[in-house]
Amino acid sequence: MSETALKPTDIWDLQHYAKNGFAVKRGVFSDSEVQEVKDLLNPLFEDFAAKVGQRIRDIGATGDVKPGTKQPEIDRAIKLCPELTKTSVFTKAQALASEMLGRRAHYVFDHAISKMPHSKTSTPWHQDRGYMKAKTHLETVNFWVPLQPTGPENGTLAYVPNSHTGDLLPHFRDSKLHPHVLRTDANDENAVFPSLALGDLCLHHPLTIHSAGPNETDIPRLAWSIHFGAFGRLEYLKPSNLWAFLRNPMTVS
Numbered sequence: 001m002s003e004t005a006l007k008p009t010d011i012w013d014l015q016h017y018a019k020n021g022f023a024v025k026r027g028v029f030s031d032s033e034v035q036e037v038k039d040l041l042n043p044l045f046e047d048f049a050a051k052v053g054q055r056i057r058d059i060g061a062t063g064d065v066k067p068g069t070k071q072p073e074i075d076r077a078i079k080l081c082p083e084l085t086k087t088s089v090f091t092k093a094q095a096l097a098s099e100m101l102g103r104r105a106h107y108v109f110d111h112a113i114s115k116m117p118h119s120k121t122s123t124p125w126h127q128d129r130g131y132m133k134a135k136t137h138l139e140t141v142n143f144w145v146p147l148q149p150t151g152p153e154n155g156t157l158a159y160v161p162n163s164h165t166g167d168l169l170p171h172f173r174d175s176k177l178h179p180h181v182l183r184t185d186a187n188d189e190n191a192v193f194p195s196l197a198l199g200d201l202c203l204h205h206p207l208t209i210h211s212a213g214p215n216e217t218d219i220p221r222l223a224w225s226i227h228f229g230a231f232g233r234l235e236y237l238k239p240s241n242l243w244a245f246l247r248n249p250m251t252v253s
C-alpha cells in the first residue's frame, strides 16, 4: 500500500488526474450536505431482500446468505429517488465534472453501495468500462462519494495509478463470486488507498483499475458513485455504441 501519491493535501489537479487516472478533492461537501444524501439513500436499503432484482443486488449474498447483510448495491438510485439530483452533492459533483470536461456535464449513471459492518465482501479489481460490452465507450468522469470517513479499514476505494492509459483488460466472472461481479488481473503493488474525511470525494477515469476491500468497522460504509459525461446517457446512442449493442446486446446500465 502506498500513501505517498496522496501526500499533497489536495490532489484536485487535472495533471494528477491525467497522469494517474484518479484524483482526490478534499472538503467539497459540508456535513449536512452529506447527511442529506444519506437520508435519501438509507431508506432505499430498507427491506433489501424483498427488493432484489436486475438493478438491486447484494454481491456478498451468495449461497444461503441473506441479501442486504453483506454488500447491498442499488444501480441508478436516482431513478428510485429523483430528489438525489437536487442535492448539493449531485450539483457540486456535476460542476466539478463540467470543469474537468471543459463543457457542461450530464448524468450518465449512479450506484449506491453499503458495505455492512464486518462485511468481508470485496469489490475486486476492475475497470468500470469492463462492465460494458466490448467496444461500448462512454467518456465519463466517475465520482465516488463516501458518506462517512473512509480508509483502508472500512473499504475505501483503492486505485492502481496510471492504469487508465492502457487498454480495457479482459474481465472475468468467478464461480466463487456473485454472478454480477467481474474482476480483472491487476498488478497492484503500487496501489493507493486514499483515506477520505467526511466531505471529501475521489474520482476516476472509466479505465482506471480500482477495487474496495472489506469493512472491518462497526458501522456501514455507504458510498454513492455518480458518473457524468458531456453527452449524458445519449452517448449510449452514438453509432459505435449502437453497433456494439446490436452485435452483442447488453444490459444498458
Ligand SMILES: O=C(O)CCC(=O)C(=O)O
Binding pocket: 113, 115, 123, 128, 144, 155, 157, 210, 211, 212, 223, 225
Ligand atoms: O464502493 C465500492 O465498494 C465500489 C465502488 C466502485 O467500484 C465504483 O464506484 O466504481
